[in-house]
Amino acid sequence: MEKKLNLFDLISIGVGCIIGSGVFAMMGYGIAYTGRSITLALFLAMGLCLLQSIAFPLLTSVFELDGGEYAINSLVMPKMWAGFGVGRDIIFRAGSLAVTAIAVVQYLVRLFPGLEPFSKLAAIVVLTLAFLCAVGGDKFASRIQNIMCIFMYVALGLFVVYGILNIDTAAYAGEPTFPNGMSGLVSAIALMSYTCNGFQYVVNMGKAAANPRRNIPLAFCLSAFVGAAIYGLIGFSATHAHAYSEIAGMNLGGIAEMMMPNGLYMFFIIGGALFALCTSLLGAVVSGYRPLMACAKDGWLPGVLSRTTKKGTPYVLVLLYLIGVIPILIGMDLGDVALICLFPGAITKLITNVCALSIPTHFEKSWKNSGMKISVTVYRLLLLISSVATIALGIFYFVSNDMKVPMIIVTAAIFAYSVLMSQFGNIHIQVKEEYTE
Numbered sequence: 461m462e463k464k465l466n467l468f469d470l471i472s473i474g475v476g477c478i479i480g481s482g483v484f485a486m487m488g489y490g491i492a493y494t495g496r497s498i499t500l501a502l503f504l505a506m507g508l509c510l511l512q513s514i515a516f517p518l519l520t521s522v523f524e525l526d527g528g529e530y531a532i533n534s535l536v537m538p539k540m541w542a543g544f545g546v547g548r549d550i551i552f553r554a555g556s557l558a559v560t561a562i563a564v565v566q567y568l569v570r571l572f573p574g575l576e577p578f579s580k581l582a583a584i585v586v587l588t589l590a591f592l593c594a595v596g597g598d599k600f601a602s603r604i605q606n607i608m609c610i611f612m613y614v615a616l617g618l619f620v621v622y623g624i625l626n627i628d629t630a631a632y633a634g635e636p637t638f639p640n641g642m643s644g645l646v647s648a649i650a651l652m653s654y655t656c657n658g659f660q661y662v663v664n665m666g667k668a669a670a671n672p673r674r675n676i677p678l679a680f681c682l683s684a685f686v687g688a689a690i691y692g693l694i695g696f697s698a699t700h701a702h703a704y705s706e707i708a709g710m711n712l713g714g715i716a717e718m719m720m721p722n723g724l725y726m727f728f729i730i731g732g733a734l735f736a737l738c739t740s741l742l743g744a745v746v747s748g749y750r751p752l753m754a755c756a757k758d759g760w761l762p763g764v765l766s767r768t769t770k771k772g773t774p775y776v777l778v779l780l781y782l783i784g785v786i787p788i789l790i791g792m793d794l795g796d797v798a799l800i801c802l803f804p805g806a807i808t809k810l811i812t813n814v815c816a817l818s819i820p821t822h823f824e825k826s827w828k829n830s831g832m833k834i835s836v837t838v839y840r841l842l843l844l845i846s847s848v849a850t851i852a853l854g855i856f857y858f859v860s861n862d863m864k865v866p867m868i869i870v871t872a873a874i875f876a877y878s879v880l881m882s883q884f885g886n887i888h889i890q891v892k893e894e895y896t897e
Contacts, residue, residue: 466675468606473602473605473661473747474658474659474662475609477683477739478684479740483694484567484713484736487698490652494648495639496635496700497638499699501648501649502656505655507688508653509653510681511846511849514843515813515846516529516532517677519535519536519816525891529549530755531754533808533812539887543887544807544877546881547874547877548805553744553748553783554787557744557787558784558787560737560740564586567737570713587784591781593742594742595777601742601745605742615728615735616736618727623694623698624700628702632699650856659681659687662679663676663680664751702718713733752780753774753776761776803867806857807871814847819839
């Protein structure tokens with residue numbers, strides 16, 4: 461029997477999912493929106509994301525679920541809205557896996573310029589290697605994750621040190637703290653929230669975690685705090701050594717090249733950028749297949765995807781791999797994924813919060829045995845605060861989005877999928893039977 465993941469393993473997965481493609485590929489866009497106030501935007505984005513997803517640690521302390529976000533959604537939501545969450549999850553995973561692999565190749569091209577003509581092939585190779593690590597088992601993948609996280613922390617620490625050593629107040633003297641006003645700050649919060657969501661993926665580890673009712677909620681919160689601290693330091697260091705006009709739109713690799721000696725810059729690219737992106741990719745694969753297996757068991761996907769090989773390798777990894785390869789081949793952009801998929805994600809979380817208000821009364825026995833001892837009043841207050849944060853982020857996503865039509869089309873298509881499958885599909889949600897009281 462494979463060894464269970466401990467608290468440190470779970471935190472490494474959470475932090476690895478946070479610090480990845482988003483911050484290394486999109487920090488420059490956030491700086492372009494709001495300049496030196498990117499640090500504030502990152503803290504606000506992380507805070508709103510934590511509040512938006514607070515139902516997950518609350519509910520994983522009540523229920524020991526194998527299937528992560530999907531299991532939580534299908535337990536508390538009506539069937540149709542659970543299907544909406546399934547559709548959104550599939551689209552989001554397809555895009556996020558692909559663009560993370562592409563971002564890895566973009567940094568590899570900095571080291572090996574000759575790779576550029578073969579970028580798509582290289583991205584598929586990177587994605588393949590991540591899946592091979594996942595085939596080795598959760599504990600093997602977490603060990604790889606832990607090693608890369610150590611190098612990543614060192615590299616990012618060097619970036620912060622050199623950013624602070626190179627602080628030059630004359631470089632940004634006279635520049636406004638909010639170069640594009642409050643609208644720029646809102647746009648930066650919306651965009652940076654894409655980079656802050658990874659901590660919630662630890663809830664997908666379910667029964668692979670040791671003492672899940674305690675360790676998963678704890679890892680959820682600690683991953684967010686560690687990620688926020690790292691992001692705050694990175695944002696401050698990136699924006700206080702050079703003028704806004706020099707770094708707006710530039711990724712962290714470009715900023716590091718301006719500040720660091722060549723040898724340390726190369727270490728930053730490998731140990732920081734590449735390892736951070738790889739931890740994000742590996743964390744997404746390891747935490748991504750369980751919800752899809754649960755979806756297949758319940759009928760939202762073909763039943764064969766709920767099975768494993770004799771060695772325990774899930775068949776659903778093939779689907780996860782294929783939906784990651786397709787966007788690479790068609791050239792999907794990271795920004796497109798973030799802007800299109802975050803809005804239906806906010807809808808899903810809002811419905812989860814509203815439906816979860818009744819958990820203490822509908823599941824009295826499970827509530828009494830919860831690993832998180834809080835009153836019903838405090839629990840519901842937290843969910844209401846979470847709903848307000850979710851609505852705020854949803855508004856931010858909508859007003860700051862230049863791709864409103866594709867976003868609305870994708871949201872409508874996900875809704876149509878959920879309606880058709882719930883009406884005509886053979887859907888049998890097992891987790892509701894497991895916890896029926």
